[in-house]
Amino acid sequence: MLKYITPWRVLIALVFLTTAIIVFIRFYGGLGTVTNLSDQTPWGIWVGFDILAGVALAAGGFVMAATVYVFQIKRFKPLVRMAILTAMLGYILFIIGLVVEIGRPWNIFSIFYSPNIHSPLFEVALCVVTYTTVLVLEFSLVVFERLGWNRLVHFHHKVSVVLVVIGILLSTLHQSTLGTLFTLVPHKMHALWYSQIQPVHFFISCVAAGMGMVCFEAFLSYRFTKHPLPTGLMRTLIRVMSYVLVLFFIVRIGDLAVRGELWRVAEGKPAAMFWLENLLFVFIPVVMIYRKLPLTAKRLFIISFSVVLGLVMHRFNIAVSSFEFVKSTGYFPTWTEFMLSIALVMFGFVAAGLAVYFFPMHPKEPKSDRLAGRETYRIAWPVSE
Template sequence: MKTLSVPHVTGWRPIAIILILAGALAAVARFALGLGATTNLSDEFPWGLWIGFDFLGIGLAASGFTIVAAVHLFHAKEYEPIVRPAILTAFIGYLLVVLVLIIDLGRPDHFWHPLVMWNPHSVMCEISWCLMLYTTVLSLEFAPIILEKFNIHSPIKWIHAVSLPFMIFGVLLSTLHQSSFGSLYLIVPNRLHALWYTPLLPVLFFISCIASGLSMVVLESLIFSRNGRPFLPTRLRANLAKAIALALAVYFVVRIQDLLTRGALHDLTTLTYYSVAFYAELLVGFVIPFALLIFEKVRTSQTGLYYASLMVVLGFAFNRMNTAITGLERYPSQTYFPSIIEIFIMLGITAVGFCAFSFIAEYLPVFTAEEAGAGQHRDAAPSVEKKPLFAPPECEDPRPS
């Protein structure tokens, strides 16, 4: 089975190294001087950029449980070639989220408290346990990739023998805490702006993470496409695009209906600090990509699907940051903008994620050139040329595979 090479990004490694070093120095300053001296957080605004980054990372890592559930629980075997990239994305994402949480904790040395000091009435208790358990499940799902690289096959057979219940458990855990992150903000009904506060926050968080997780899978598939022969056949990418469009439509209907039910739609009738942020989130992340994805020409176009999926991810980022930051501000009297140390730590951790993904995918059998077909023999695809990671695919292949 042939392994695809990792796309080459011209000049990105020196930049990533600089960001990682800057982030490491900023983290040292954070632990040496404390949160008060190094962040713009306060008693009035205790959660800021890092919590929003956690929401973003967890949501984008949703590709792990969505693809695993589709392939191994619902037997959509044609998507099997992207199971490993999805698991790698989720594994790195969850590890980085845990790292950010440790940095964000006022007493990081107490990270072990949820293990022995249970508070079943706290959403944070459930989230902590789900994060720890699901990261453990992801490590078990990722282990065969490492073992396969070093030709250690006996443990792989054992892992495969017990994998199904762990996969079911992992999907359940991920479903729980994807929605529970929205539940965190149910405790601030008088603080979070009406455009974002709703009892349906857990439902909206879960639906949006489905769209963003699948969009990440599509982006990864397109990034590894070359010469008119994508990593996934056009038909399968188009099917994923349909699922993304469906999730976007469900989200939009639920969101607008919720605003109507709560009488919050009038907040959008005038241009304000909050309405502009809301319109940017909804248009970029949901309305425009949905309008694009309903056309078959876009779903079967590498370039069109690339930009539509990228917009979903950007809109998802807007939504999480708006919920975590914008909706809690009292503009213009009480606003929050992260300090340079907060920004450097976030950028450094992001660079660590990209470097880890690039390194692991280059040296371990993550991206395998298998184009799966339902009930058909899967042939190895040709090796791939390198191209920039963030550039849209140059070749169009509108013909069904």
């Protein structure tokens, strides 16, 4: 009995318990009881982190699905399941976070009977609901395999590409539309973060962040299963990601230049924030990839973690800091706000860990794959025919 009690498990249990109490207080006394939100700062860390960053980091699901199923680059197949699993968990966490974040979650079905097609948030809501369903259906393959329902597995292989294509379209739409939300308030956001092509920025950055997250997840999967790290694939993925990161940076600087706001990158605190964000999201990863050092597992970990942190910071700056820079309200999240965000992340880790434990995430692979970690890593688990 005692061997099940580890420091990590105790910590996780404490965090979940505290969060449960916080959520109870929030639903009993209102959002104001556990947050520092106000009429002047209606959106805080729960929007910036749980929602914007959470969705972007779940982009790995559609990026990997597109790579393997549409562009038929089958080498990456070992990474697809984990990517889809984390995307599914990510969206489920996002929905849990959303239910706590919005004031009247019991009216959530309004989006079906009182739609406003002029609202970008309506489009996001609709896409997220549909895409989460698609992800559950995509992931159902793994469940069918686990249960040995072979006819369903067979059927799934036949229709999976349709699911994948729908999933990619839905992702493209809502990932970019989350950026469209912020095109509505040109004068309320700092010019370093406001952009009329925000949807483009959001889409490019989510693709890179999704790749970084897939790489990061591989470490997580390794931690739980001791399954060898597909470092060869991860290296390739990280290299492709670096192109996307550079593209993101160029588009961003170009956009600032076109709008005549480029001088702001050297002005005060916002500029410092801008460069810190780019340091984590673009410079550290790109420089590490292009220095002629071998991309060891440790370096891959640093790179992917840096990208994840950078993305989180970018989204938080969009949702909170950029508004603060224009009209300061002194918003800083309460510890209770941080706690919910931490709990959601932990919940994701635990759920992913359990899924890796119970489901065939790395099926039909040679038991002792001494070649693992090299480009020759080839898997023969069910292909679509």
